[in-house]
Amino acid sequence: MSDSSKTRLGVFGFGCVGQGLYNVLSHSKGIKAEIRKICIKNASKKRSLPEHYFTLDKNELLFNDDIDVIVELIDDPVAAFEIVKTALQNGKAVVTANKKMLADNFEELFRLQLSSNVPLLYEASCCGCIPIIRNLEEYYDNDQLSAVEGVFNGSTNYILTKMFRENVSFETALSEAQVNGFAESDPSLDIDGYDAKYKLGIILAHSFGLFVKPGQLFNYGITHISDFDANYAKEKGYKIKLIAFCRKIGNTIAAGVLPRFITPESKLFGIDYEYNAVMVESIFSEYQYFVGKGAGSNPTGSAVLSDISALTYNYKYEYKKYQLHENLQVSNDFFINLYIRYNPANPLPPDIFEEVHEQYVSHNNAYMIGSVHFDRLVNSGIWEREDVNIITAAEPGIHGAAAAAGKSQEAELAISNK
Amino acid sequence: MSDSSKTRLGVFGFGCVGQGLYNVLSHSKGIKAEIRKICIKNASKKRSLPEHYFTLDKNELLFNDDIDVIVELIDDPVAAFEIVKTALQNGKAVVTANKKMLADNFEELFRLQLSSNVPLLYEASCCGCIPIIRNLEEYYDNDQLSAVEGVFNGSTNYILTKMFRENVSFETALSEAQVNGFAESDPSLDIDGYDAKYKLGIILAHSFGLFVKPGQLFNYGITHISDFDANYAKEKGYKIKLIAFCRKIGNTIAAGVLPRFITPESKLFGIDYEYNAVMVESIFSEYQYFVGKGAGSNPTGSAVLSDISALTYNYKYEYKKYQLHENLQVSNDFFINLYIRYNPANPLPPDIFEEVHEQYVSHNNAYMIGSVHFDRLVNSGIWEREDVNIITAAEPGIHGAAAAAGKSQEAELAISNK
Numbered sequence: 001m002s003d004s005s006k007t008r009l010g011v012f013g014f015g016c017v018g019q020g021l022y023n024v025l026s027h028s029k030g031i032k033a034e035i036r037k038i039c040i041k042n043a044s045k046k047r048s049l050p051e052h053y054f055t056l057d058k059n060e061l062l063f064n065d066d067i068d069v070i071v072e073l074i075d076d077p078v079a080a081f082e083i084v085k086t087a088l089q090n091g092k093a094v095v096t097a098n099k100k101m102l103a104d105n106f107e108e109l110f111r112l113q114l115s116s117n118v119p120l121l122y123e124a125s126c127c128g129c130i131p132i133i134r135n136l137e138e139y140y141d142n143d144q145l146s147a148v149e150g151v152f153n154g155s156t157n158y159i160l161t162k163m164f165r166e167n168v169s170f171e172t173a174l175s176e177a178q179v180n181g182f183a184e185s186d187p188s189l190d191i192d193g194y195d196a197k198y199k200l201g202i203i204l205a206h207s208f209g210l211f212v213k214p215g216q217l218f219n220y221g222i223t224h225i226s227d228f229d230a231n232y233a234k235e236k237g238y239k240i241k242l243i244a245f246c247r248k249i250g251n252t253i254a255a256g257v258l259p260r261f262i263t264p265e266s267k268l269f270g271i272d273y274e275y276n277a278v279m280v281e282s283i284f285s286e287y288q289y290f291v292g293k294g295a296g297s298n299p300t301g302s303a304v305l306s307d308i309s310a311l312t313y314n315y316k317y318e319y320k321k322y323q324l325h326e327n328l329q330v331s332n333d334f335f336i337n338l339y340i341r342y343n344p345a346n347p348l349p350p351d352i353f354e355e356v357h358e359q360y361v362s363h364n365n366a367y368m369i370g371s372v373h374f375d376r377l378v379n380s381g382i383w384e385r386e387d388v389n390i391i392t393a394a395e396p397g398i399h400g401a402a403a404a405a406g407k408s409q410e411a412e413l414a415i416s417n418k
Numbered sequence: 419m420s421d422s423s424k425t426r427l428g429v430f431g432f433g434c435v436g437q438g439l440y441n442v443l444s445h446s447k448g449i450k451a452e453i454r455k456i457c458i459k460n461a462s463k464k465r466s467l468p469e470h471y472f473t474l475d476k477n478e479l480l481f482n483d484d485i486d487v488i489v490e491l492i493d494d495p496v497a498a499f500e501i502v503k504t505a506l507q508n509g510k511a512v513v514t515a516n517k518k519m520l521a522d523n524f525e526e527l528f529r530l531q532l533s534s535n536v537p538l539l540y541e542a543s544c545c546g547c548i549p550i551i552r553n554l555e556e557y558y559d560n561d562q563l564s565a566v567e568g569v570f571n572g573s574t575n576y577i578l579t580k581m582f583r584e585n586v587s588f589e590t591a592l593s594e595a596q597v598n599g600f601a602e603s604d605p606s607l608d609i610d611g612y613d614a615k616y617k618l619g620i621i622l623a624h625s626f627g628l629f630v631k632p633g634q635l636f637n638y639g640i641t642h643i644s645d646f647d648a649n650y651a652k653e654k655g656y657k658i659k660l661i662a663f664c665r666k667i668g669n670t671i672a673a674g675v676l677p678r679f680i681t682p683e684s685k686l687f688g689i690d691y692e693y694n695a696v697m698v699e700s701i702f703s704e705y706q707y708f709v710g711k712g713a714g715s716n717p718t719g720s721a722v723l724s725d726i727s728a729l730t731y732n733y734k735y736e737y738k739k740y741q742l743h744e745n746l747q748v749s750n751d752f753f754i755n756l757y758i759r760y761n762p763a764n765p766l767p768p769d770i771f772e773e774v775h776e777q778y779v780s781h782n783n784a785y786m787i788g789s790v791h792f793d794r795l796v797n798s799g800i801w802e803r804e805d806v807n808i809i810t811a812a813e814p815g816i817h818g819a820a821a822a823a824g825k826s827q828e829a830e831l832a833i834s835n836k
Contacts, residue, residue: 023702130706269688292705306560
């Protein structure tokens with residue numbers, strides 16, 4: 001980093017988060033950082049800052065000796081990766097909020113930090129302004145984590161809250177989320193659970209030391225939730241939330257993204273609208289929850305600024321859980337209690353459930369609730385069926401094999417909704 | 419710190435937290451620290467560790483070159499202060515969980531760290547395993563905080579939860595809290611709000627850069643809550659929780675400890691039993707909540723271990739908010755909406771309320787709800803009356819002068835229950 005008194009920033013992108021960063025930075029006391037140049041894609045858009053800030057040429061930032069830190073805030077993950085890679089290789093520290101770019105290239109980016117000895121920080125990529133990465137790195141470095149899970153995606157939570165609390169239709173709620181700047185420009189990233197899965201990939205590295213490609217993780221979104229499912233939840237007093245989870249069961253890590261029924265007793269029940277929540281479960285500190293706005297211009301800008309500030313103190317991630325080499329691995333070899341709703345004219349494969357706890361059939365809708373081997377679910381392809389919806393049961397959700405097979409209730413490893 | 423491969427700990431006290439630390443440390447992977455010596459007061463108590471660990475002589479720890487870090491976990495705040503002072507003056511880093519000792523001597527301990535250039539860490543002193551000090555220091559260093567408040571005391575929360583959810587009497591709930599190790603040995607520290615106030619003092623330094631003596635802050639506990647008050651809350655669907663708060667209003671900081679009615683919409687509603695919650699409100703990241711177990715052997719031991727781990731990376735608090743010199747000051751010059759219940763045979767002073775919003779009278783109980791100038795409340799002495807109970811109204815709680823006087827609803831500064 002330069003020895004000038006202020007950290008000089010080169011920012012890529014001036015959308016929702018970029019403008020939030022500018023706003024937060026210009027109102028913050030104490031931080032010694034300033035934006036020098038902003039690289040944009042579209043010269044014709046009207047901007048709120050003087051013209052001299054902007055350029056269309058990425059090299060004006062990447063190869064500029066007057067810039068210390070690259071702040072990458074663009075949408076396109078492929079272009080973002082090129083920017084981040086070039087910056088690190090040229091000795092410039094990087095702050096990014098791009099979870100897809102990170103998730104797609106995580107191990108390579110980790111190795112690049114080691115070889116270039118330049119820090120890459122990305123707190124804003126995970127659950128907006130919740131300081132989860134920093135806390136996993138610094139505070140839970142010596143506690144043995146058993147699970148990290150929660151509401152990782154603000155726009156689906158906003159949509160589900162609107163549907164449940166205000167009886168708004170899915171389509172209306174989605175377009176409101178987009179207008180408010182909570183949703184990705186490609187809505188399927190949110191509503192199909194990809195965005196939550198990218199964040200889960202990042203969290204897996206910092207909680208269990210695992211580098212996992214997004215393709216290795218199963219995700220199922222909220223678009224299949226029908227009036228029938230919503231009414232089922234309401235009658236029971238449940239809400240439905242999209243939950244990303246990773247949970248240690250022996251030496252394997254059960255991980256994925258699925259909607260879940262949330263009971264009023266759960267601390268996730270009150271996490272509504274664009275709020276995110278991350279539950280960290282560990283052997284000694286037991287259950288901790290981090291709650292905050294998972295999206296929005298200023299909250300995300302604030303998280304970016306916090307990383308910039310950390311760089312001024314020479315902070316970098318140490319990937320402490322990776323350094324432990326615990327030989328854990330992500331696997332679909334676990335059981336999960338699911339509610340699967342389907343059209344009774346088109347029965348489910350007879351062997352999908354290990355054990356059925358409840359079933360219901362009417363003219364147009366049927367559902368079964370019971371224990372499913374996760375690998376069987378993934379391979380069954382029933383998640384592609386238009387008439388099917390899959391929701392994790394209220395409790396216990398994810399659990400070990402013995403209990404699922406009805407062999408021992410004591411062997412049950414975890415009840416997911418605290 | 420020594421250059422030996424393991425950080426060598428000298429521990430004062432082997433009660434609930436000390437044993438928790440031993441337990442957590444012996445199960446933790448990756449941390450290079452070991453307990454060398456434990457100083458105890460009572461040699462005749464049966465201990466779970468071999469005798470060679472223990473000594474009655476504090477100098478065997480304080481002046482021992484084979485000990486790098488002093489871990490202070492005793493009850494007595496005066497003795498604790500002597501231990502911490504001596505350790506710092508002799509160049510030994512200190513980890514402590516003693517909030518009363520810290521609160522009573524905070525500014526002196528701050529200056530001692532500067533003059534001795536030795537770190538003092540105390541995450542476990544505030545809300546058990548919630549990493550609030552570290553996050554205020556490292557993550558909110560550049561955001562402008564407007565308030566920090568929440569449930570800071572696990573035993574009162576446990577008692578109130580038992581009373582509200584299980585209809586248990588105050589006395590039974592208190593003795594259960596003590597049996598479970600959630601309560602201080604002197605229960606009045608918990609139930610009269612002193613414990614929460616000590617934590618508030620520590621939080622004030624890290625959120626607003628203020629060193630405030632406990633005597634400057636008003637605290638009112640939960641012992642006056644009667645069946646009448648509890649029924650009032652239940653009929654409205656509220657819970658009652660003991661809330662410590664500090665909130666910026668202009669250049670003054672409104673701060674204190676009072677019970678508050680909590681609505682089901684509040685994120686504090688689900689914070690039950692020994693859980694603590696800290697809400698951090700800032701201009702840019704808006705509302706963040708940290709939730710975790712505020713008491714108990716392993717959770718607190720885990721927080722102590724996390725500080726020990728941070729010392730191995732040469733971490734120290736920088737008191738960044740203090741360094742900003744913002745000329746803020748704690749003052750009772752603010753308004754608060756209160757519910758005050760009293761015996762109708764003994765009316766309240768006629769001028770206590772700035773504005774009365776509701777009043778109720780029956781044969782044995784009367785209450786008034788309205789806006790009270792906090793300084794007038796403190797000086798009135800009505801909080802000493804046996805027949806009186808004071809609870810902050812559900813919302814808005816703390817607010818600015820103009821709104822309280824009914825002059826402008828827009829001038830209202832804060833609604834306390836989000």
